[in-house]
Amino acid sequence: MIRESYRQKSENDLVKASLDGDKQAFGEIVTRYQNMVARTVKGMLGDSVYSEDIGQEVFIKLFHSLPDFRGEAKLSTYIQKIAVNLTLNEIKRRKRFFSTFSQKGNNEMHEFEIADHDTEGRKDASELVTKALGRMDPKFRIIVAMRMLQGYSTKETAEILDLPLGTVLSRLSRAQEQLKGILGKL
Amino acid sequence: MKVTDFKELLIRSLDLESDPEIMSGKIGEAGATFRFSDGFRDKVLEKLYASGSAVVREVEFVRNLNSVFYRIALSGAAAIVILLISIFMIQGSFSFDSFLGLGNGYDESIICLLTGN
Numbered sequence: 617m618i619r620e621s622y623r624q625k626s627e628n629d630l631v632k633a634s635l636d637g638d639k640q641a642f643g644e645i646v647t648r649y650q651n652m653v654a655r656t657v658k659g660m661l662g663d664s665v666y667s668e669d670i671g672q673e674v675f676i677k678l679f680h681s682l683p684d685f686r687g688e689a690k691l692s693t694y695i696q697k698i699a700v701n702l703t704l705n706e707i708k709r710r711k712r713f714f715s716t717f718s719q720k721g722n723n724e725m726h727e728f729e730i731a732d733h734d735t736e737g738r739k740d741a742s743e744l745v746t747k748a749l750g751r752m753d754p755k756f757r758i759i760v761a762m763r764m765l766q767g768y769s770t771k772e773t774a775e776i777l778d779l780p781l782g783t784v785l786s787r788l789s790r791a792q793e794q795l796k797g798i799l800g801k802l
Numbered sequence: 803m804k805v806t807d808f809k810e811l812l813i814r815s816l817d818l819e820s821d822p823e824i825m826s827g828k829i830g831e832a833g834a835t836f837r838f839s840d841g842f843r844d845k846v847l848e849k850l851y852a853s854g855s856a857v858v859r860e861v862e863f864v865r866n867l868n869s870v871f872y873r874i875a876l877s878g879a880a881a882i883v884i885l886l887i888s889i890f891m892i893q894g895s896f897s898f899d900s901f902l903g904l905g906n907g908y909d910e911s912i913i914c915l916l917t918g919n
Contacts, residue, residue: 663836745812
């Protein structure tokens, strides 16, 4: 009943209520956007407990920065930017770690720990996507994830990643070429 | 969906002519869905709102600091405006001398003051 009333509230009302210490209001923000964050984080990092941690960190960081949120951009865009930044930081951290402690520093397949899904079919499809994305150059990977998993247009992707539109377009076409090669081997 | 078809769908989703929203929907329907585990929301809230949570305290501190800053900034701006108005009323202009309080002074009177004649 209480949750139902929060579901009808606008983004700005939820933000204001969260800032006033309303736990349920922030909970509603988490509920609304957790799948969006999961697509970015899990799509790029794979399905592991670390991805869950990064996902939680996204919302904790959002909570921290709510006083600075002016409502000029959509809340979803704001959250997506946080998710992208934290995910890219994690990729960099892993790359550093593996290049230090592993001889297979260039092969990123070992980054992923695929967990069990509810059905075999779902596991295969999600696993294929994460494997393919995991083998891509990170600068292409993020653009592909935004389009393929989130359904963002080129313009929206450019806005979220703070990149010029032309850069996104050229990376997208190069990413497609790279993806063809990767999927051919999988 | 066959694996080869799914791979083809992934590649086509990056076509500039394709509708990204429709394509990502199809990819999701084919089984590529990513979700956090059950209870994700509660875990986040627990981390944030656990009794005496440092995160909540920090956010409250930032909020209070912001509101104090705005109050100080507003009072400061009001004081500057009042000062400017009073300078203009007393000195009659906004010249550099007016700000130094020398706007109405005559050279002769300063010389008299300095020489004592």
